[in-house]
Amino acid sequence: xxxxxxxFGIHGGQYVPExxxxxxxxxxxxxxxxxxxxxxxxxxxxxxxxxxxxxxxLYFAKKMTQDLNGAKVYLKREDLNxxxxxxxxxxxxxxxxxxxxxxxxxxxETGAGQHGxxxxxxxxxxxxxxxxxxxxxxxxxxxxxxxxxKLLGAQVVPVTSGTATLKDAVSAAMREWSAHLETAHYCxxxxxxxxxxxxxxxxxxxxxxxEIKKQLxxxxxxxxxxxxxxxxxxxxAIGSFYHFINDKNVRLIGCEAAGRGIDxxxxxxxxxxxKLGIFHGMKSYFCQDQYGQIAPVYSISAGLxxxxxxxxxxYLHDIHRGEYVAITDDEAVNAFEYLAKTEGIIPxxxxxxxxxxALKIVPKMSKDKIVVVTISGRGDKDCxxxxxxxxxxxxx
Amino acid sequence: xxxxxEVFNDKKAMIVFITCGDPDLETTRKMIEAVISxxxxxxxxxxxxxxxxxxxxxxxxxxxxxxxxKLSVDQIIEFxxxxxxxxKIPLIFKTYANIVFNYGIESFLAACxxxxxxxxxxxxxxxxxxEEFQPLCRKYGIDLISMIVNAxxxxxxxxxxxxxxxxxxxxxIDAEKIAAMVHxxxxxPCVLQSDSIRDIPQTGSFDGIMIDTLIIELLxxxxxxxxxxxxxxxxxxxxxxxxR
Numbered sequence: 044x045x046x047x048x049x050x051f052g053i054h055g056g057q058y059v060p061e062x063x064x065x066x067x068x069x070x071x072x073x074x075x076x077x078x079x080x081x082x083x084x085x086x087x088x089x090x091x092x093x094x095x096x097x098x099x100x101l102y103f104a105k106k107m108t109q110d111l112n113g114a115k116v117y118l119k120r121e122d123l124n125x126x127x128x129x130x131x132x133x134x135x136x137x138x139x140x141x142x143x144x145x146x147x148x149x150x151x152e153t154g155a156g157q158h159g160x161x162x163x164x165x166x167x168x169x170x171x172x173x174x175x176x177x178x179x180x181x182x183x184x185x186x187x188x189x190x191x192x193k194l195l196g197a198q199v200v201p202v203t204s205g206t207a208t209l210k211d212a213v214s215a216a217m218r219e220w221s222a223h224l225e226t227a228h229y230c231x232x233x234x235x236x237x238x239x240x241x242x243x244x245x246x247x248x249x250x251x252x253x254e255i256k257k258q259l260x261x262x263x264x265x266x267x268x269x270x271x272x273x274x275x276x277x278x279x280a281i282g283s284f285y286h287f288i289n290d291k292n293v294r295l296i297g298c299e300a301a302g303r304g305i306d307x308x309x310x311x312x313x314x315x316x317x318k319l320g321i322f323h324g325m326k327s328y329f330c331q332d333q334y335g336q337i338a339p340v341y342s343i344s345a346g347l348x349x350x351x352x353x354x355x356x357x358y359l360h361d362i363h364r365g366e367y368v369a370i371t372d373d374e375a376v377n378a379f380e381y382l383a384k385t386e387g388i389i390p391x392x393x394x395x396x397x398x399x400x401a402l403k404i405v406p407k408m409s410k411d412k413i414v415v416v417t418i419s420g421r422g423d424k425d426c427x428x429x430x431x432x433x434x435x436x437x438x439x
Numbered sequence: 440x441x442x443x444x445e446v447f448n449d450k451k452a453m454i455v456f457i458t459c460g461d462p463d464l465e466t467t468r469k470m471i472e473a474v475i476s477x478x479x480x481x482x483x484x485x486x487x488x489x490x491x492x493x494x495x496x497x498x499x500x501x502x503x504x505x506x507x508x509k510l511s512v513d514q515i516i517e518f519x520x521x522x523x524x525x526x527k528i529p530l531i532f533k534t535y536a537n538i539v540f541n542y543g544i545e546s547f548l549a550a551c552x553x554x555x556x557x558x559x560x561x562x563x564x565x566x567x568x569x570e571e572f573q574p575l576c577r578k579y580g581i582d583l584i585s586m587i588v589n590a591x592x593x594x595x596x597x598x599x600x601x602x603x604x605x606x607x608x609x610x611x612i613d614a615e616k617i618a619a620m621v622h623x624x625x626x627x628p629c630v631l632q633s634d635s636i637r638d639i640p641q642t643g644s645f646d647g648i649m650i651d652t653l654i655i656e657l658l659x660x661x662x663x664x665x666x667x668x669x670x671x672x673x674x675x676x677x678x679x680x681x682x683r
Contacts, residue, residue, distance in 0.1 A: 048567055058536055060493035061565045061586040062609070064594075204499055205490060214492045321536040321563070323492065334511050335541025336489045 049238020128420030141228035156188025158232030233276025237324030248282025300342030391420035452647030
């Protein structure tokens, strides 16, 4: 689904300063070589299986299915991966690629800290240096993850410029990379940024849908009727969708963060509220003001708190292959509590956005239908924040 | 007539970057007049973008100061229109792709032509993406200025072949080599982007110098009074005196 310069329809591309082009060309060449190299593939598979704990389970949520009294619900348990989220799939791939390219340092951006922790983990494993950029606001909100990254040997740099959140961390990471192209690889955490990142990250996350397909065929002998995943930049969603894109009868549903509602300014639902633009190396949809300045966005979920969306999602949205819906903070928190009480699974607040949409549509579907919901991460990191949201003043 | 090219005919050019609206447009006007009176040949006017990923912290802060007043592209266009009554030297707009894209590429360039803007620098448009912009720039007679950094010779030559106006290269150990390549392969002027004017050989391989943060540093320190400080930029003035 990629053509010249990494276009997905009109989206994607390489909108970066000339100073970064050499590095992008070098990365693309290396990736094109190693993705077909049997030794690389074997080494990565070993890491994914032995270290990260793949394949992740496709769990039949029996109580949830009974309770909703509609379609059968399966949960794809990316929360059971090492480091507690899907992020590790991409990071192990990119870290191994960087190592093969002779790089000694991994640079990463992080919002809530999950991708930062995953990158710090891979760097520790592979004996690489690691620098993680994190908005100063987020370093305060996610102090425990900052400690984790440091424990793993990473240097965490608080970013104070702009709105001091994920968007600014991405900008800072890009700048740092420009200054250390010889030795460093920018381990981008989502299916965004300039080509070839959206393709590389998608390929490393596509293991999710590859497994879902195989596991469901084993359990049910057929494909699902819908796959639901949350979308910030969109890496777990594209990973969950990818091997179903050509199966036209499988609905692909991405759940964006509506924050306090898509009719408010406190939202991060890019495909509902954004317009076409160019930022962070790609053409896609972005939340922006009338003058083309990127808008500050808000969501209870720091992982979905990004003003853009990956170019392949923008394309799936354009051609109506993907359905994109907006889920509010309240709906996500409700789903967070629901899954904890019903299935004994505490999902990440990001993943709870996907669960929330399942709660809406599953009861309306007939019992012979099957829905897969990707639980992209575990929710331990969110417990204190959700407690505060509900009025209990708990701090980590 | 290509106004940008003319500047390089008989001297090494001094190209000065100023953020529009930092801290307000009146200061920008005074600053432009001050640098011209000291000998600047081309002014680059930065249209603020709040997330300038290609620039450092100092320029981002400058853009953010300018945006405090909700400065729009239309206000900047009107500002330049008035400026053009007095100011005759070439002017270049420098900004990010999204500002132009959001305004409408063709509407933006038509407005540029109307107010006699002579060049455009888009910091996040590399060679690979310029097809969307360059043909329209040419239609309206505006030079889309290219940056060159150390790269395989084939890439540098491709950039040179398609470049308009002049090219610039950041001050790195490869800058001399890049300038030599530009001169071997074209008649384009090659400008060095640097704020360390002192280190630049006056008779070096470059056709001019582009200073990015010297003025911004003044704006950061002195705000609306910074135009009075130009005469303290001794290195810049020395360069201007000796450059011919």
